[in-house]
Amino acid sequence: MPFNNDPIPVTILSGSLGAGKTTTLNHILSSERELNAAVVVNDMGEVNVDADLVERESELTQNDEEIIEMSNGCICCRLRGDMLDEVGRLAEERDFDYLLVESSGISEPIPVAQTFARGFEDAEFDPTGVYELDTMVSVVDAHSFWQGFDSGQALTDDSVDPQDNRVPEEALMDQIEFCDVLLLNKCDLVPDNELDEMEAILETLQPRAEIIRTEHGAVDPREILNTGRFDFEAASQSAGWMRELQEGHHHEAAAEEHGVTSFVFDADRPFHPERIARLFADLPDGIIRAKGFFWSAGREDVAMGLDKAGQSVRAGPKGTWIASLPKAQQERYFAARPELKEDWDDQWGDRGSELVFIGREFDQETLVERLEDCVLSDAEMEEDWSVYPDPFGFEDQRELALADD
Numbered sequence: 001m002p003f004n005n006d007p008i009p010v011t012i013l014s015g016s017l018g019a020g021k022t023t024t025l026n027h028i029l030s031s032e033r034e035l036n037a038a039v040v041v042n043d044m045g046e047v048n049v050d051a052d053l054v055e056r057e058s059e060l061t062q063n064d065e066e067i068i069e070m071s072n073g074c075i076c077c078r079l080r081g082d083m084l085d086e087v088g089r090l091a092e093e094r095d096f097d098y099l100l101v102e103s104s105g106i107s108e109p110i111p112v113a114q115t116f117a118r119g120f121e122d123a124e125f126d127p128t129g130v131y132e133l134d135t136m137v138s139v140v141d142a143h144s145f146w147q148g149f150d151s152g153q154a155l156t157d158d159s160v161d162p163q164d165n166r167v168p169e170e171a172l173m174d175q176i177e178f179c180d181v182l183l184l185n186k187c188d189l190v191p192d193n194e195l196d197e198m199e200a201i202l203e204t205l206q207p208r209a210e211i212i213r214t215e216h217g218a219v220d221p222r223e224i225l226n227t228g229r230f231d232f233e234a235a236s237q238s239a240g241w242m243r244e245l246q247e248g249h250h251h252e253a254a255a256e257e258h259g260v261t262s263f264v265f266d267a268d269r270p271f272h273p274e275r276i277a278r279l280f281a282d283l284p285d286g287i288i289r290a291k292g293f294f295w296s297a298g299r300e301d302v303a304m305g306l307d308k309a310g311q312s313v314r315a316g317p318k319g320t321w322i323a324s325l326p327k328a329q330q331e332r333y334f335a336a337r338p339e340l341k342e343d344w345d346d347q348w349g350d351r352g353s354e355l356v357f358i359g360r361e362f363d364q365e366t367l368v369e370r371l372e373d374c375v376l377s378d379a380e381m382e383e384d385w386s387v388y389p390d391p392f393g394f395e396d397q398r399e400l401a402l403a404d405d
């Protein structure tokens with residue numbers, strides 16, 4: 001290989017367990033014979049089954065990829081530094097010109113992307129200038145997408161990441177919301193009309209990504225290699241709920257045709273803690289995604305966060321109101337974001353609620369009414385809120401288990 005100092009492009013594949021990441025990787029390796037790739041395969045278990053499968057494939061195709069197995073942990077957390085040191089060693093030899101990374105099924109895509117885009121403090125190797133993140137790909141299993149979201153089937157105990165108790169649906173939502181290309185795989189197992197509907201939902205959850213339907217991971221390699229599509233800022237701002245907050249309504253025709261809608265609920269008075277907790281635990285089935293922050297009466301110190309992905313709902317302390325910061329720090333915020341002053345309340349500052357709901361075939365009007373009923377009434381505004389029972393506790397965004405109360 002000729003001497004070359006250009007950064008090595010990197011494509012990262014994420015996706016739930018069994019979505020088809022290894023199948024896609026093998027498809028790429030066998031259809032791009034010219035591709036001189038190194039491959040990092042991450043598996044949570046002790047035995048790296050995926051690496052074996054990739055290894056077998058590359059023997060078959062007589063490619064001689066260098067395959068690095070990262071087992072017994074996740075490259076988005078515990079193995080971050082180890083992975084960098086490995087790819088650093090690879091880069092020194094430099095007898096390959098593309099790096100493919102298969103994350104584990106529960107990997108969060110943002111830290112993995114950050115590792116390549118910005119490095120990692122605990123690692124000796126600094127990837128900036130040596131590697132260049134080219135494309136973030138998420139593989140979604142079309143067949144289990146519905147089932148997982150509709151019935152919460154994915155919520156089995158042994159699939160929860162022991163490190164932070166995240167459930168697979170939350171990892172799936174991250175993978176959908178942070179990527180450049182979304183492969184809707186296993187399309188052979190789902191009828192076309194359902195695929196149309198799923199695609200409408202994915203487009204609403206993630207308006208920026210290129211969505212491609214695949215069977216057995218058979219994607220045109222040009223869609224995920226050397227695309228130059230990765231852009232950290234754009235990717236981190238591209239989630240549908242975030243766009244909804246920033247820009248308000250703008251629905252794709254496809255979304256409307258399939259009854260996929262979203263709206264923002266705003267309030268500058270606090271919610272009654274028990275009423276809103278009960279509502280969060282009993283949102284309509286059609287709500288696929290809900291996200292935002294809210295003010296819970298009696299907790300003027302902290303901005304509460306809401307995060308619903310599929311069947312999983314988390315709510316609890318999330319951030320700080322600017323109004324509860326020391327004056328000097330508040331001034332710095334105002335200097336940086338003058339528009340904050342516009343919605344500033346003399347008594348309550350920036351306290352308030354802003355929640356985005358994305359769903360399919362739900363009754364928006366009724367939900368808005370139910371939300372409004374959770375906001376304090378005029379009489380309640382005069383009460384002592386500190387006597388209200390607080391279902392949210394002090395931990396960061398607990399899983400809400402209030403539905404049966």
Ligand SMILES: Nc1nc2c(ncn2[C@@H]2O[C@H](COP(=O)(O)OP(=O)(O)OP(=O)(O)O)[C@@H](O)[C@H]2O)c(=O)[nH]1
Pocket residue numbers: 015016017018019020021022023024050104105185186187188189214215216217
């Ligand atoms: N019917 C069908 N099966 C598929 C498709 N893609 C992959 N599979 C099968 O689904 C299973 C899981 O595929 P993998 O490629 O191993 O999935 P993965 O995402 O790498 O799985 P983990 O690494 O375990 O998270 C395998 O048995 C594949 O043969 C598809 O498009 N259609």
